Amino acid sequence: MPYARPLRLTSLALALALCSPAWAAEPDPTREPASLAPIPVPPSASNAAPLPLDELRTFAEVMDRIKAAYVEPVDDKTLLENAIKGMLSNLDPHSAYLEPEAFQELQESTSGEFGGLGIEVGMEDGFVKVVAPIDDTPAARAGIEAGDLIIKIDGKPTKGLSMMEAVDMMRGKAGSKIELTLVREGGKPFDVELTRAVIKVRSVRSQLLEPGYGYLRITQFQINTGGEVGKALAGLKKSNDGKPLRGLVLDLRNNPGGVLQAAVEVTDHFLKDGLIVYTKGRIANSELRFSADPGDASEGVPLVVLINAGSASASEIVAGALQDHKRGVVMGTDSFGKGSVQTVLPLNNDRALKLTTALYYTPSGRSIQAQGIEPDIEVARAKLTREQENENLREADLAGHLGNGNGGPDKPSSKSRNAPPRLQDDDYQLGQALNLLKGLSVTRGD
The missing domain is CATH 3.90.226.10 (2-enoyl-CoA Hydratase; Chain A, domain 1)
Structure with a gap:
C-alpha cells in the first residue's frame, strides 16, 4: 500500500x-x-492572466x-x-x-489530547453547527448532539461570527465554565452549561x-x-x-x-x-x-x-x-x-x-x-421504552414441574429480569x- x-x-x-x-x-x-512542506503552485496559476489592476x-x-x-x-x-x-x-x-x-x-x-469542550463543529446559515460530540468529553456528557445549532456562546449571538471567532470564544482554561445556547431540530432554544476540560480522546x-x-x-x-x-x-x-x-x-x-x-x-x-x-x-x-x-x-x-x-x-x-x-x-x-x-x-x-x-x-x-x-x-x-414484564408464570415457575427430557436448563419467568x-x-x-x-x-x- x-x-x-x-x-x-x-x-x-x-x-x-x-x-x-x-x-x-x-x-x-x-x-x-x-x-x-509547501505544495508548489501549478504553472497555470502563476503564468495565467495579468494582475487585476483595477481591482x-x-x-x-x-x-x-x-x-x-x-x-x-x-x-x-x-x-x-x-x-x-x-x-x-x-x-x-x-x-x-x-x-x-x-x-x-x-x-x-x-x-x-487537547483542551476544550469535545465537539467537532461546522457552519450552517451563519450559525455554528455541531458535526459530532466526541465520546467521554464535556459536550457528550452534557447531551449535545450532532446537528445541534449553537446560536449563542455565553449569551453572545453566533450569527455573523466567523468560525475562527466562534472557536476562540469556546476556548479557555480547563475548569472554566461556558454556556452554550442550542437549537435542536427546529425546536426552542435551550441553554447548556459546560466545564472546559483537557480532552483525551x-x-x-x-x-x-x-x-x-x-x-x-x-x-x-x-x-x-x-x-x-x-x-x-x-x-x-x-x-x-x-x-x-x-x-x-x-x-x-x-x-x-x-x-x-x-x-x-x-x-x-x-x-x-x-x-x-x-x-x-x-x-x-x-x-x-x-x-x-x-x-x-x-x-x-x-x-x-x-x-x-x-x-x-x-x-x-x-x-x-x-x-x-x-x-x-x-x-x-x-x-x-x-x-x-x-x-x-x-x-x-x-x-x-x-x-x-x-x-x-x-x-x-x-x-x-x-x-x-x-x-x-x-x-x-x-x-427504546420497555414494557413492564407481566407476572404470568411459566411452566418452569411451577412447583414440581417436570424436567426437560433433553437435559436443558429450566427457564423461569424471572430470568430475564435478572440479566x-x-x-x-x-x-x-x-x-x-x-x-x-x-x-x-x-x-x-x-
Whole structure:
C-alpha cells in the first residue's frame, strides 16, 4: 500500500477538541507529520492572466479610506490580515487563515489530547453547527448532539461570527465554565452549561456484545488508530475463547474524521486487495491512490458498519470503501458529506493557510461531497421504552414441574429480569445491527 504523510480530513474546526488538522499531502513513507512542506503552485496559476489592476486599485482605495475615516485608528497589519481572512472564508467552509496559536494547536491535535469542550463543529446559515460530540468529553456528557445549532456562546449571538471567532470564544482554561445556547431540530432554544476540560480522546473501544459477536467503535481517526484497531480485533478473538467472531459491528457514528492514513489502515484490516480511496485536485501532489495490502486481519468476519449525520470525512472514506467492495452492510442514516481534502501550507511568521486542494473518491468513483454515504439499510435513531414484564408464570415457575427430557436448563419467568444490562439494550441502531448479524449467522448455518 502506498503511504503518504498523514492527511487530516474533517469538517472545519480548530484545535481544542474542535478540530482535525490537514497535513500536506506529499507522498512520503513516514507517518509522522513533522514537516509540512509547501505544495508548489501549478504553472497555470502563476503564468495565467495579468494582475487585476483595477481591482487592486479598488482594494488600495478601500484600505486608504478605512485608515483615514474609520472611527478608531486601524493599523495596516490588522487590515491586511482581515482581508486575507475574508479572502479565504469566501472560498469554502474549510479553508482558513491560521494565525500562530491556531496553527500550533492544529499541529498538536493529532496526538488525541487537547483542551476544550469535545465537539467537532461546522457552519450552517451563519450559525455554528455541531458535526459530532466526541465520546467521554464535556459536550457528550452534557447531551449535545450532532446537528445541534449553537446560536449563542455565553449569551453572545453566533450569527455573523466567523468560525475562527466562534472557536476562540469556546476556548479557555480547563475548569472554566461556558454556556452554550442550542437549537435542536427546529425546536426552542435551550441553554447548556459546560466545564472546559483537557480532552483525551480514546480512539478505539471494543467489547463482545454477546458470545461470538464483537463491537468496535472508532471515535476519531488519530495517527495510531490503525494499529489500535488491529490490536482490538485480536483482543476480541481472544475474548471469544480464541475462536473467530461470527459477526462484528464497526461503529463510526459521530466520528468527525481525522488522519487519512489511519482511515486507510483501518479499511485495510477488512480488505484483502483493491482500491480504498483516491484523491484528485489541480496540483500533482494532491492526486493520491491508496490500495489494500494482501491479508485480512478481520478474517472475513461478517460486518455491519454504523454511520449517521455525525460521521464525516475519514469515517466516510472507510464506510464508502467497505460499501463499494461489498465487504459489509452499511446501516444507520446518511453521513455528513465532507468529501474535500484540506492541505496546510506554512507561511512566514509561524502562520499557515488551510486550503481545500482536492476531493476524495470512493473505489467506485463516487464523490460524496455535500451528499454523504447513503446506508444500505436505513435505521433512524430511536429511544427504546420497555414494557413492564407481566407476572404470568411459566411452566418452569411451577412447583414440581417436570424436567426437560433433553437435559436443558429450566427457564423461569424471572430470568430475564435478572440479566445484567447490555450495550445494545439501550441503543436501537446497535441492536438492529446485532440482529442483522445474527440473522446472517443463522442463514449461513454457523
